[in-house]
Amino acid sequence: MKIRSVEFARAAPTWAALPDDGRPEFAFVGRSNVGKSSLLNALVGRKHLARTSGTPGKTQALNYYLVNAPTADRGGLEGFYLVDLPGFGYAKVSQQQRAAWQRLIGRYVTERAPLRAVFHLIDSRHEPAKLDEELFELLRGSPVPRIAVLTKADKLSKNQRRSREAHLKRYLAARGQDLPIVLTSAEKREGMEEVGRWIDTLL
Numbered sequence: 001m002k003i004r005s006v007e008f009a010r011a012a013p014t015w016a017a018l019p020d021d022g023r024p025e026f027a028f029v030g031r032s033n034v035g036k037s038s039l040l041n042a043l044v045g046r047k048h049l050a051r052t053s054g055t056p057g058k059t060q061a062l063n064y065y066l067v068n069a070p071t072a073d074r075g076g077l078e079g080f081y082l083v084d085l086p087g088f089g090y091a092k093v094s095q096q097q098r099a100a101w102q103r104l105i106g107r108y109v110t111e112r113a114p115l116r117a118v119f120h121l122i123d124s125r126h127e128p129a130k131l132d133e134e135l136f137e138l139l140r141g142s143p144v145p146r147i148a149v150l151t152k153a154d155k156l157s158k159n160q161r162r163s164r165e166a167h168l169k170r171y172l173a174a175r176g177q178d179l180p181i182v183l184t185s186a187e188k189r190e191g192m193e194e195v196g197r198w199i200d201t202l203l
Contacts, residue, residue, distance in 0.1 A: 006044045006066065024202075027085055027108070028083065031087065039195075109144075116145075116203065128168070151184055153191070154187050169181065
């Protein structure tokens, strides 16, 4: 994936606020504090594009980042969006807000016409949690390809990496799901080329 430019486009807290230009969209979703913002920054090679925080749940809307926007000499509807979805299951917001996010995410992944793929981020250091399972079920209804992304793999040994990947395959198979799995490290930029190839393929 060749990045010519990337910029924050908008924060969309509601369905009505989503862009209507029809550009392809690639969504990144996961439990709070799984490292979505760090991965997005590593993917596009910008340190501070997506806001990172030690406080889970910082993302409180669908944050749109426009990649390869048209320039004066390149007209037309160029480019695509990377979409950072709200951290799933963040506990320190109201139940009403959590329910609203869940409804919005559910509708987005099942009904959003420009959506090309969903990258489901999972912390490689831990077993999939109940919230991960809920998210797998929520995403099951999505008509677009889904890719499981194991984050923070630099914290694991080679044997642990193989073990976690094999465990996730078995976990998914037990639930009737067979998804591609990408091991990543935002800190080491590992796996970014593979994520980029998925985007290139599905554009």
